Amino acid sequence: MTRLGFDPDELAACVGCGLCLPHCPTYRVTGLESASPRGRITAMRVVEEGMPLDDAFSTVIDECILCRGCEAACPSGVQYGHLAEAARERVARRRPPMRRLVEWVAFVAVLPRHSVLLACTWLLLVAQRLHLVPARLGLPRLSPRSLRTPIVPDGDPTAYLFTGCVMDAWQRDVHRAAVHVMRSCGAQVGLPTAGGDCCGALHAHAGRVGEARRLARRVMASMPGDAPIVVDSAGCGAAMKDYGRLLGGPAAAAFSARVQDFAEWVAARGAPPLRDTGITVVVQDPCHLRHVQHAEGSVRTILHDAYRLVETDDDGMCCGAGGAYAVTERDLATRVRDCKVAAIRAAAGAMPFLVASANPGCAMHLDAAGLDVRHPAELLAAALDDPKGAM
Amino acid sequence: MCFPESIEEISAAVGIACRHRVPFVARGSGTGLAGGATPVGDPLVIVTTRMNRILEIDAADRVAWVEPGVCNLDLSRSARHLGLHYAPDPSSQQACSIGGNVGTNAGGPHCLRDGVTSAHVLAVDVVLADGVITRLGGLAPDTPGYDLRGCFVGSEGTMGIAGRIAVRLLPDPPAVRTLLLDFASVAAAAATVSGIIAAGIVPAALEMMDAPITRLVEDFVGAGYPRDAEAVLLVEVSGLPEGVAAEVSGIGQVGRDHGARHVRVAADDAERELLWKGRKSAFGAIARIAPDYYLHDAVVPRTRLVEVLARVREIAAAQDLLVMNVFHAGDGNLHPLLVFDAREPGIWERVHAAGNGIVRACVEAGGVLSGEHGIGLEKRDLMPLVFDPDDLDAQARLRDAFDPSGLANPEKVLPRGSRCGEATRAPEGTWV
Numbered sequence: 001m002t003r004l005g006f007d008p009d010e011l012a013a014c015v016g017c018g019l020c021l022p023h024c025p026t027y028r029v030t031g032l033e034s035a036s037p038r039g040r041i042t043a044m045r046v047v048e049e050g051m052p053l054d055d056a057f058s059t060v061i062d063e064c065i066l067c068r069g070c071e072a073a074c075p076s077g078v079q080y081g082h083l084a085e086a087a088r089e090r091v092a093r094r095r096p097p098m099r100r101l102v103e104w105v106a107f108v109a110v111l112p113r114h115s116v117l118l119a120c121t122w123l124l125l126v127a128q129r130l131h132l133v134p135a136r137l138g139l140p141r142l143s144p145r146s147l148r149t150p151i152v153p154d155g156d157p158t159a160y161l162f163t164g165c166v167m168d169a170w171q172r173d174v175h176r177a178a179v180h181v182m183r184s185c186g187a188q189v190g191l192p193t194a195g196g197d198c199c200g201a202l203h204a205h206a207g208r209v210g211e212a213r214r215l216a217r218r219v220m221a222s223m224p225g226d227a228p229i230v231v232d233s234a235g236c237g238a239a240m241k242d243y244g245r246l247l248g249g250p251a252a253a254a255f256s257a258r259v260q261d262f263a264e265w266v267a268a269r270g271a272p273p274l275r276d277t278g279i280t281v282v283v284q285d286p287c288h289l290r291h292v293q294h295a296e297g298s299v300r301t302i303l304h305d306a307y308r309l310v311e312t313d314d315d316g317m318c319c320g321a322g323g324a325y326a327v328t329e330r331d332l333a334t335r336v337r338d339c340k341v342a343a344i345r346a347a348a349g350a351m352p353f354l355v356a357s358a359n360p361g362c363a364m365h366l367d368a369a370g371l372d373v374r375h376p377a378e379l380l381a382a383a384l385d386d387p388k389g390a391m
Numbered sequence: 392m393c394f395p396e397s398i399e400e401i402s403a404a405v406g407i408a409c410r411h412r413v414p415f416v417a418r419g420s421g422t423g424l425a426g427g428a429t430p431v432g433d434p435l436v437i438v439t440t441r442m443n444r445i446l447e448i449d450a451a452d453r454v455a456w457v458e459p460g461v462c463n464l465d466l467s468r469s470a471r472h473l474g475l476h477y478a479p480d481p482s483s484q485q486a487c488s489i490g491g492n493v494g495t496n497a498g499g500p501h502c503l504r505d506g507v508t509s510a511h512v513l514a515v516d517v518v519l520a521d522g523v524i525t526r527l528g529g530l531a532p533d534t535p536g537y538d539l540r541g542c543f544v545g546s547e548g549t550m551g552i553a554g555r556i557a558v559r560l561l562p563d564p565p566a567v568r569t570l571l572l573d574f575a576s577v578a579a580a581a582a583t584v585s586g587i588i589a590a591g592i593v594p595a596a597l598e599m600m601d602a603p604i605t606r607l608v609e610d611f612v613g614a615g616y617p618r619d620a621e622a623v624l625l626v627e628v629s630g631l632p633e634g635v636a637a638e639v640s641g642i643g644q645v646g647r648d649h650g651a652r653h654v655r656v657a658a659d660d661a662e663r664e665l666l667w668k669g670r671k672s673a674f675g676a677i678a679r680i681a682p683d684y685y686l687h688d689a690v691v692p693r694t695r696l697v698e699v700l701a702r703v704r705e706i707a708a709a710q711d712l713l714v715m716n717v718f719h720a721g722d723g724n725l726h727p728l729l730v731f732d733a734r735e736p737g738i739w740e741r742v743h744a745a746g747n748g749i750v751r752a753c754v755e756a757g758g759v760l761s762g763e764h765g766i767g768l769e770k771r772d773l774m775p776l777v778f779d780p781d782d783l784d785a786q787a788r789l790r791d792a793f794d795p796s797g798l799a800n801p802e803k804v805l806p807r808g809s810r811c812g813e814a815t816r817a818p819e820g821t822w823v
Contacts, residue, residue, distance in 0.1 A: 009682070012682040012683075012732075012733075012734070013678050013682055015674075015675075015678065015682070015683065015684065017422065017486075018420055018421055018483065018487075019483060019486050019675070020486075021420055021421075021422075021486045022462055022464070022465070022486050027440075031438065031440030031443070033421065033438075073485070074675070075674065075675015075676060075678075076675045076677075076678035077678060078678075
């Protein structure tokens with residue numbers, strides 16, 4: 001094992017060709033080698049060779065959004081995500097005490113305990129009504145009715161919908177739309193039982209791999225059987241498809257094989273009858289849907305009968321949300337988002353438009369920039385021949 | 392290190408370096424393969440990545456003014472809606488900068504017919520080594536006086552730094568066809584290359600891959616490259632549909648005359664793109680065999696390809712190294728790849744010995760040191776293989792005319808002792 005805790009062969013695989021550079025959102029906006037995948041790998045190498053693991057190294061690693069756009073571009077097949085997550089785990093151990101306290105509250109006290117998260121969300125709702133939550137944070141308008149009304153699962157599920165942590169608290173209406181569409185497709189929709197509070201994706205990104213593993217085991221136990229597990233958050237879906245590697249062993253691999261993004265599941269079954277809405281939709285590909293799950297095609301498949309789909313010309317560049325990144329690295333996240341917003345507006349031209357995003361983090365981040373963002377499940381539900389009960 | 396955002400800022404940085412007698416080196420995306428942008432000693436590194444604006448595209452005149460940090464492929468993408476593109480397409484085109492392309496006079500598969508970078512640069516606003524900004528070349532078809540623009544393109548930062556570049560854009564061809572020919576011997580493939588050119592056909596691109604790299608690429612892309620071929624040719628023709636059709640049949644005929652086992656014409660754009668994806672992923676796919684490779688760049692006359700390729704294999708075998716060949720056959724530009732694992736003790740000596748041997752073999756066959764990557768640091772000390780002392784002295788004096796201070800990217804391109812009477816290097820800080 002190396003100093004940063006990864007396979008030396010994975011680090012050796014980078015030949016430094018630089019083909020990743022244009023696909024890296026932080027390199028695009030800064031022009032800095034140290035903000036590029038190649039630069040970060042170089043930094044990892046010099047730390048492996050004995051350079052101190054100092055603040056400069058922490059910055060280099062923390063500035064990465066973990067979009068993994070570089071992996072798709074890399075002809076050498078460097079597993080950059082593995083390298084970056086391992087480096088971040090090492091960097092996370094040397095945070096200042098205040099930040100560690102805040103992270104502990106978020107990652108240990110709140111996210112894995114859904115009742116605590118919901119209680120916090122009620123407080124947040126009050127704060128939002130008192131205009132104490134700045135709009136630039138992108139928090140969706142929280143609805144007391146939605147928070148009070150749980151989704152009622154069907155008995156004997158033929159498919160699960162994984163509801164997760166923040167998304168269920170802040171964007172439960174997306175889940176409602178997803179359940180509605182799944183039922184229209186003839187599924188009996190189950191929900192995770194106790195313990196399926198949080199998939200651990202944010203933990204893995206923040207370098208808290210041990211906690212991510214604990215949460216993963218709980219999530220696996222919360223959805224027994226062999227029914228497919230439908231996930232309407234691209235970040236969660238990517239993490240859950242990776243449980244096989246995270247935990248190792250046949251049970252985790254079998255669980256990961258059941259996981260499908262919402263769009264993949266609908267596309268495989270065939271979308272229910274839709275009416276043509278004539279509305280222009282710019283498709284935004286969440287990085288973990290496109291670069292990790294490779295499921296961006298399904299989003300287009302399920303929406304193209306009902307909407308006029310428009311593509312951006314930026315090769316699926318990251319929007320800068322990156323889970324908690326928009327909070328921890330606000331300046332860079334905003335500059336990356338500015339590029340994305342410009343690409344989206346250019347794609348739509350003069351037409352009024354909606355943006356489709358299959359990831360709650362991206363949706364909030366782009367919403368805060370003034371775009372009207374909808375989840376594909378919401379778009380589909382609104383275009384059903386019988387949209388009753390969609391919301 | 393500094394990150395200028397305009398030509399004026401480059402000029403200011405160079406001016407300061409000049410006053411303090413600090414050498415300076417320009418750097419683009421860092422994709423160069425000859426070490427032209429590698430800092431030697433402790434110079435000021437002037438990074439152009441933040442100068443990535445396309446300043447103007449004149450669709451009627453087919454000219455674009457760009458800043459040096461603009462990515463090659465971004466320029467073509469920006470002109471696509473006008474039906475125009477920038478022709479030189481190095482394999483690193485998605486990452487490399489136009490400024491770097493100007494510095495190395497970069498090539499690419501499609502430079503066979505359209506010419507390398509120099510043929511597409513009309514004018515350059517250059518920051519000279521004392522910080523003065525001057526324009527070389529111009530938009531007129533022929534600018535009066537000496538072609539200083541032509542002199543600057545390929546000067547690898549030793550004559551100043553490009554701060555604004557005017558490039559020619561070409562119209563997208565109405566028809567494009569791509570052919571794959573496979574052969575039972577390298578000799579037959581090489582003879583076909585010469586045969587095609589001799590038949591008066593200049594394809595847009597004419598690439599060769601040998602057996603090991605073809606199998607590797609096929610494992611990676613699954614484009615239907617024949618695994619049992621000793622060599623394959625990837626040929627692209629473009630232009631008006633009737634001319635393209637005639638060239639496709641002409642190339643097929645030449646191939647069959649020279650023993651091609653199959654001539655496959657890509658049926659549609661998807662198949663074309665898959666074939667090209669294989670060619671352009673070739674270097675990266677090598678990571679499947681070993682983590683490191685040393686890519687060489689030399690040019691030989693087309694007619695000598697067969698014997699040089701055989702010689703390259705012998706040289707690599709003598710050092711117990713695996714060599715693969717994927718290259719621009721149409722202009723005889725070889726790219727032998729030596730594949731190895733740098734963690735193996737003593738491997739670098741063998742790789743360098745083999746590399747040196749390959750370059751010497753190419754020169755002995757009437758070739759030159761570099762086709763498109765430049766001289767940089769890598770081939771600097773091999774320059775005397777192709778130039779005698781008088782040639783080197785003349786080049787050194789040309790360089791001095793642009794940069795009397797010797798501060799612009801020193802230690803690159805010309806070996807020490809190039810100037811007549813310059814036996815050893817002068818002490819630091821003295822005027823030469």
